Amino acid sequence: MRILLLGFTARALAEAAAAAGYDAVSLDYFGDYDLQRLIPAYSLRRDWGTGYSAENLWRASERLNWEAAVYASDLENHPPVVARLAGKGRLLGNGPGELAVRDRRRLQAALGRGGILFPRSTSRLPESGGDRWLVKPEKSGGGRGVAFWQPGQPVPPGAYWQRFIPGTPVSAAFVANGAECVVLGVTEQFSGGEEKGGFAYRGNVVPFLPPEKAERAALLAAVRRFAAFLTREFGLKGLNGMDLIYHEQRLYLLEVNPRYSASMELLARAYRPHLFRDHVDACLTGRLPRFYLEEYWEHPPFYGKRVVYARCRVRVPVRREAEWRRAGVRDIPRGGERIPPGSPVCTVLAAADSRGECLARLDGAEAWIRSQLEKETGRWEQQCQ
Known part of the structure; x- marks a missing residue:
């Protein structure tokens, strides 16, 4: 089974697939040097002379031979393209139905029912009341387009306000089969920087460890509860990520990335060298790994x-x-x-x-x-x- 790996950038996903021994071909915008030394790789920019869009990825994919597909960022924001991929081959990952988790209103309604903390978000002009607010695109990815809002500042079309929660940005990854899930890692996340500014994704360090053991156990329990609830509520499959804020021993959920995400290559290095196999197994057979993250937290690299x-x-x-x-x-x-x-x-x-x-x-x-x-x-x- 030849698997098509596609998204804005596919290198990390391709490295995971190659390490697990899968027959794969990639399609992304960049077509980087190291990607081309892993698997057959195609670039929208180099091979098709076109810019990046989900629609351009789909058109290029029609000219390639593949039997199954795994997508990376930012196809989770384009359910119609995901539906077309599922119509042509086997979709290994979340389909258009599961991508309801990317609908901000549906997600927040579910989180309210599940008792999961999340920052207040609104499409109406907020009253500051001493709070700081962010402006975020409805279809976001990698922190692009996220910025602090200044009163009186116009908000771009397709954006909304979200109350800013101070604390440590954290990401968590889990693998799911639509009913159950296993948490694979919790990482500290970094954004911005002098040359980029704002909230653009900058990197991760794994593991994220609060100073006290009891606090670590409580954090992991909360992450597992969040992941289990989201899996049941939305029927999530394969590898998924969550963006979170950890503040004063409380965990807030910002958004869900229902696909392979940027921090996962660190989890492959730290814990799960065949992470891609976990994804495929969960999607094809529903089998989940026997994995207990706390076993790696005693004296971790x-x-x-x-x-x-x-x-x-x-x-x-x-x-x-x-x-x-x-x-x-x-x-x-x-x-x-x-x-x-x-x-x-x-x-x-x-x-x-x-x-x-x-x-x-x-x-x-x-x-x-x-x-x-x-x-x-x-x-x-x-x-x-």
Whole structure:
């Protein structure tokens, strides 16, 4: 069975599928260097000369040979395209019906019934009352388009207000079969940064561990309760993610990502090297892994990833792709590619025995990338003068 992996970026999903030994082909916007060394890979930009959209992904997929499909971000926001994929082949993941979990109003109504905390959201102009508010797109992904709202500021069409909850951004992953689920990991999540700002996704560190053991147990119990409720309420299947805020020992659910999400490659490194197999098994047979996350929390290593964004217009060094790959860099662009400010350049990974050392190694890896970008961009700009 050949599996089509598709989304805005498919590299992490392809790495998971290749590690589990599946016959797969990918279709995304970027077609990065390292992706093409994992499996047959097609790029909307390179192979079709078109921009990114869910509709363009569907049109390109019709020209490829595949029997089953697994989607990544942001196809969960496009149920009609997901329905067409399901009509052509076997859909391994959540179908249009399960994607009701992406409907903000239906989700919040369900959370209210389930006694799950969530920040107040509204489509009407809120009265501040001392609260801070965010403006968020109804169809969001990766934190794009999310910003603090200033009173009097116009709100774009298709956006809404959400009360800002201070605390630690957290993501959690679980695998489900429509009736039951298993939580696979809880990670600390990072966003923004001086070159990107706002709430754009920046990376994760796993595990996220509150300082006290009792607090850790309560956190994991809450995550399991949230995941079990969502699985039953919406019939979720395969790998799913939750974006959460942990504040004063309370957990708030922000949104559900009903597909493979960015933090999951760290879980594959930390706990589940064949994470993609868990997804396929749950979708095809309903079988869930026997896995207990707390067993890994006693003296855990820490794994991290960080998206490196361009601070200015940069040019990627020529003939350095293999070196970057050997150094553990991922999502590697082609040498000579020009990347505008605020756009992602690549992803760096790190592992260490403590959270602090893991973050320090991510800092070092990012600095190494930036030094190469600065040298190459300087040479390029001199040649252009």
